Amino acid sequence: MGGRIVMRKDYTDVVKKIDSVASKIYDDLEKTEIPYIQLPTRSKSNIEFNEKFNVWKYGKNKIQRSAKSLDGAYMLLRTMYIVDFIKEMIKIKKSSTLREMYYISEGWDLAKFHSQNESNSLAEDLEVITSCMREDFKLRPEEDGARVIGNITIEEMTRNNRKKKIHCQDDVGDSGYSIPYNVEPEKISFKSADVDFIIAIETGGMFDRLVENRFDSSYRALLVHLKGQPARSTRRFIRRLNEEKNIPVLVFTDCDPWSFRIFASVAYGAIKTAHISEYLATPSSQYLGVTPSDIENYDLPTDKLTKEDIKSLKSELTDPRFQDSFWKNEIKLQLKLGKKSEQQALAKYGLDYVTDTYLPEKLAEMGMIKK
């Protein structure tokens, strides 16, 4: 692992990697060893900062899936079924959604999954083991990417194999351009981008508010709706824009521990997908708000932190991704306040407050616009 992952149109390499999984098992059996597969531990305790890519990736801790235990044996059998299935899809040039694969596994007898979480997680494991992407495996998520509005032009390869240019203000309605699940160069490319920054917004309500108030035009912003925890394609889309067009990324979410994690997954890489952080994360992303300090500074309406909120804030204090002084201070402040707030709480001061006052003030503070 570690090498830069690029989307391959040629699947020989994928097949080779998939076969190597089968060979590992086969060779173990032939040597009369108990077969096992090794992969990094995929948890908070095993992510570390990668200096080279400026993102958080899995560390050195490994776990073994061994046929010594019954659970391990099941995992190996399922892995064999999945790799065989992927190889078959590559051969017949088809793809399937993760959900479809889950339903197909119904026919896998002993190897069938008991929930889609199991099959999704195993597909991720396989990415980790082979350093391939699930797109390489012809597996795609059923969720699509989120919406985009702003002054950029995208060229998309449509299913009719025709290139189509889409301007993300003029050619789209108020709901914006919808990010496809595949955002690799063979699918989309950025023709032009005349914006100063990207604002990635957690909630649909706030996205629509900014659209209605024409914030994209008045502040030369590209608005991206994250739809909660952003899909891989959304994160990849943001990263590509940031990388290829050199556009700064700002993340605008609610003020609660779950929203901080949304930021972390955009900026640092998510724990679940730490094996491809360098591919999905945008290390230069900045957190715009709403911060716990904003609650105080803007005197926002609040809710009390729940037990779960407090627990996850405390967990974030030990999360290696939140160890800089900004986050430490903000998280500690929020624990002290015992309160949380939503993006849309800014409406307390009127519908235009967010676009007329809050955002300009914050953007100026961050040096994105001049005061």
Place this chain on the structure above:
Amino acid sequence: MSKITAHDLAKKQKEISVAEFFERNKHILGFGNPTRALITSVKEGVDNSLDVCEEVNILPDIYVEIKNHEDGECKVIVEDNGPGIIKKQIKHIFGRLLYGSRFHAIRQSRGQQGIGISAVVLYGQLTTGKHAKVISKIQEDRPATAIELAIDTNKNRAEVISRNIVHWEKPSGTRVEINIMADYKRGRRFVYEYLQNTSVVNPHAQITFKEPDGTEHFFERTSETLPRKSIEIKPHPYGVELGTLIKMAKHTKSRKLSAFLKNEFTSMGDRTAKAACEKANLERDLNPKEMTREQFLALHKAFKKVKIMAPPTDCLSPIGETLIKRSLKYETKEISPEFIITASRPPSTYSGSPFQVEVGLVYGGNLPKDATVKVMRFANRVPLLYQQGGCATTTAISSIDWRRYGLDQKSGKGMPSGPAIFLIHVSSTLIPFTSESKEAIADVSEIENEIKLALRICARKVQHHINKKVKRKKTREKFELITKILPEIAKKSSKMLDRPVPSLDAVITKIMDVVWIEDLIEYEKVSGKTTEKPVQTTLLKGSSEQHDGGAITKSKIMVVNYKRTSQKFNLYAIIPEDAVVGTVNPKPAKIKSNYIKWNLDAIASADKVDINFELAGLEEGDFDENDIYIENINPSYVIGADKWEGE
């Protein structure tokens, strides 16, 4: 008012006739109500028959019939194949209260359980006015005697109404017919239960029960072996009462106190007799007939201060675990229980009386899961049907926390509920009953303790059984799955790579990483003349020639080494003490009365060894599960056997 004098009183003072005594006390004698009267009547008859058959080594074949007349009157008929009663004794046995041979003897017998069959005759006479009829035959080539008799209640003597010589098909036996007032409708269930339970603890007896409507119930004989004969013993000094001691001294032939003690008591030798005399401050050559009350009192007190050996225990005749198990199995076959476990304690004593406790536990099958467990209580092979609440057996069961053993119990105390039947048998020369109706064993701490200990052994066996089953099941599941999953993994990978499917035996061995022991038991019917008699390598005590017929129990133990390295260890198989060991393969290192030991040669990884042995002298099903132990190997390596803890 005139003064009442002693003379006036004397006019009112007279002997109370037995009949009056009986009439007033019939509730404590088991005739309290028409239901109890019925069951007591049957019981007195059947107990007598069983005792007398055993005494002369005849396998009892007992016939009980109840003819239901109108107005609550029944005719109870009990017939046996015993030795019969000689003509002149018939009237005494059936026509005099408190007459009998077993009352004075110190040995285990059923007779002490009840007041006697004559009480039934009297009850019948008092309630119906009808005479009892007895037929008895003592020799095959002689005719039978039929006597009709009543009891002269003033004299406590039989009054023979008629005596005839009759022809009777039976080689020998006794039949008694008594009319009594009884509630058959209510009593029926108890009579049935009593006879069924009797059959459980008397597997050598065959009992037929015919109901008034002609329905016949047959309680089969499941053992051809008569119980060990109990030997009569002399009283033990710890148990003797002062009055008895004085009476014994009056009648002894010994002229010196020391001789009296040695001759008339059990467990008394020179040393203990001397010690007792010294403690009582009495001369050893004192004439016992001339001793004063004070001297007796001193002696009686001295007994308690001297350490005297426990009485011999061959006066007891326990049923034995094999027979208890067999009987329970037979009686519960419709329930198809999951397992039957038995335990027995060595004989013990209380107040100079020997006793012994045996227990059995039937678990699972169709037994109700939410009802209180059923308890079958027995004293000297006689079922106890009433007063369960006040019985020492109940106290003992209630004191154990059964929740660990798959039963429900509120806060771990009291009677548990769940799919189980408990059997508790106490045998003793003198069962301490709570009252004269003799339906509950008194809370004598020694007896209660022994019952608890026996139940604990049982509970441990249950736990052991459950643990073994769970562990084995888990490993078996893993084994079955691994042997399915692994070939699938191999198949898929070889298909993808287009390579031949590799052999998996060695890998499966490594994954299992255990020594797997499994056993199988089969039975082979043997007719008396089979040519394939087992080669007897040893003959064990107590199991003698009469084992023609029956079944040969064939036990097979398979040992598979799923460890990576070869394994060498010793293996023990527990066998019932009353079994005869036949062919054993491979050659055992040792055969003892209760186990067979093998020193197994090193078993190579993935290799298998079969052990076979045969047992004779058991019925089919007596031995249905091997109890296997291992030695000189880490017990955690082994599935299907436990660590040998020594004998």
